[in-house]
Amino acid sequence: MTARNTGDDQHQDGRATLEQLVRWRRDVRRFRTDPVPDDLVERLLRLADLAPSVGNSQPWRIVNVRSRDVRSAIVRNFEAVRGKSAEVYAGEQAELYYRLKLAGFDAAPVHLAVFCDRNALQGHGLGRQTMPETLDHSCACMVTVLWLAAREAGLGLGWVSIIDPAEVSKALDVPPDWKLVGYLLIGWPEEEHLDPELQRHGWQPRTPFEARYSVAGSVPPAVETKAAAKADSVSGSVVLVGAGPGDPELLTIKALKALQSADAVLFDDLVAKPILDFVRPGARMIDVGKRGYRKSCKQPDINAMMVSLAREGLKVVRLKSGDPLIFGRAGEEIEACRDAGVPISVIPGVTSAQGAAASLKVSLTNRDHARRLQFITAHDRRGHLPSDIDWSAVADGAATTVIYMPKRTLAELTEVALVHGLDPKTPTIAVANATRPDERVFVSTVGAIATELEAAHPDGPVLVMVGEALRYATVRDAAEQAEAVLAALQVLPGQP
Structure with a gap:
């Protein structure tokens, strides 16, 4: 049994395709x-x-x-x-x-x-x-x-x-x-790498396919000057596309057009599978997901593959969950394409904080309770809690803080935030699989959210939102949500 598209994606039974094996043969x-x-x-x-x-x-x-x-x-x-x-x-x-x-x-x-x-x-x-x-x-x-x-x-x-x-x-x-x-x-x-080691260390880059191919009676195959000129030319392009948090209907029209005209799509592991159905039939589908704390594709390999495919003359879509410019390593990929002379553009997407807030029907910038909205990441390049977080900003009671990728370090993060003065009863909501059919919402306080999330152990992407503005959040079952908020904040009905 094979997957829907031919190319670098895996067979549905987990086996690699021939193209994937060839590209990873290094x-x-x-x-x-x-x-x-x-x-x-x-x-x-x-x-x-x-x-x-x-x-x-x-x-x-x-x-x-x-x-x-x-x-x-x-x-x-x-x-x-x-x-x-x-x-x-x-x-x-x-x-x-x-x-x-x-x-x-x-x-x-x-x-x-x-x-x-x-x-x-x-x-x-x-x-x-x-x-x-x-x-x-x-x-x-x-x-x-x-x-x-x-x-x-x-x-x-x-x-x-x-x-x-x-x-x-x-x-x-x-x-x-x-x-x-x-x-x-x-x-x-x-x-493991997708690019040749000698190319990665600067010995010799790969030249385009055209440098080694000709039609009898036209260009001789051994004319190195023409091959070199071909090597410097790029006929393909790369576009970074935001897939949004999961709901396919949150795709922008521009993102949809890019998917429907793509020759190759490099997609993250967190991209919702229904979104992949919008990709043009026949396009190469390449799973380059960076799975947290598990063996996964390395960023330099993704950069090299984007450049390589574009040099083959392909329209390459780099499909990212949420928005490419929000904790999506877009800067590294933009720089790699620019250094290689590959045209690159960006199509923004709905970031998961926006999708989660919409589901909760809460204004993250409620002017009565939040004068600032801030996004922070819960882990650095090594997977540890970043050492340069501005804890005074996180502890600011007049700010709404959205924490991306918090699963591994949330307990440490909240503990340090409390030490720096954040009120342990500050309303806090964790959302797993925001905007997707299996979305799960955990209403709590900043002092208890890490324990509750660890006990629930939800699958899929999670983000945590902290701030007084969240006191007015609602979910699909309003009565259940109200009870959860009251229980979490230990506030009795009728009290101010």
């Missing part, structure tokens, strides 16, 4: 030391052994290098060859060469040496009389299949080529007719 040089089960390694190798080969020759020969002594010899060989290779570079490029991590010998738990048997009898020589190098090509096909299979299993693969083939063959004592194709390192990646 050469890995930073591994965790966790072992890879032998049965998993064997399964991957058996899958790779099904790779196509010219004349069904299957010329690859794979040696699993488990001996520590042999590994050490190969590492010494790598270091020696790497030093000689550096001699061809000068200046800044030489310095960068030495800074690059070009191998992962120290941590990768699986080492495989791949050879091509130049005298393979399998296939009876079909296709080799005119192009004997097809044996090497067939081995490369096998490695690619292994690469994709490893990625599908969550593993990373590094292909080491800075190595002396003769020394590796000698260390492994293989037949003289075996030619080294590559030394492969496999393991659990320490980190």
Whole structure:
């Protein structure tokens, strides 16, 4: 069973699509030391052994290098060859060469040496009389299949080529007719990226597809000047679109038009699924959700993907829950596009504070109780409570404070706010899944809201609103809401 759109989204059963595997295939040089089960390694190798080969020759020969002594010899060989290779570079490029991590010998738990048997009898020589190098090509096909299979299993693969083939063959004592194709390192990646490491560290950016494609009789494929000109041109664009807090009817007309004309949509995990139904059929759907405190897509990868897709000439929509400019990391994405010369625009959306206030029918800026409305985030880049919050502003009884992303640090935040003078009986409302069918409202006080929210443990995005203006909030069941407010504030009917 597959998802609605073809592209980088996952299958509905959780498996990655082919396009996703290709985009995440990246050469890995930073591994965790966790072992890879032998049965998993064997399964991957058996899958790779099904790779196509010219004349069904299957010329690859794979040696699993488990001996520590042999590994050490190969590492010494790598270091020696790497030093000689550096001699061809000068200046800044030489310095960068030495800074690059070009191998992962120290941590990768699986080492495989791949050879091509130049005298393979399998296939009876079909296709080799005119192009004997097809044996090497067939081995490369096998490695690619292994690469994709490893990625599908969550593993990373590094292909080491800075190595002396003769020394590796000698260390492994293989037949003289075996030619080294590559030394492969496999393991659990320490980190995952969508862009090539050499591009990320400034060695060489990827060039556009057009630099490697031509039609017979037109532009020769090897004209580097024209390819370079193509590399500097950008025919696509990026637009940051606010999806609102969840109710699809809160989308702006401009946002709707952008979704219906998009070639690719990079959407956050918090974007309500009904909103995705408005995307043009056939557009690439790419889930880049940054899931709090869980393994997720990193911001530099999202930036790189936006730029890459735009350089393919696509209309790219970066779809964000709420408003892109309110705690949505829009600044980093705008800067990445500007630095790459990619045209970028922003379509604002209804932020979750506005959606929640509308559901509660409360004015966050009630002039009798609030002279200021302030939005704060409850966690920093590390997921901790920010150390630079202006606590005097939070404790101001004449302000309405909306706290974004508070689940993990709300208890700490409210405790510090109370220490700085915030009245513990200040009306406080938490809203989970604002404007959505499963919206949940928790009416309390600032002194008790953290405990109540922890006990309820609501799913989905949550925000917390604090301030006297909230005393007049209403929800769908007015009677139930009134009782909750009275109970939370310990006020009896008839009292002023």
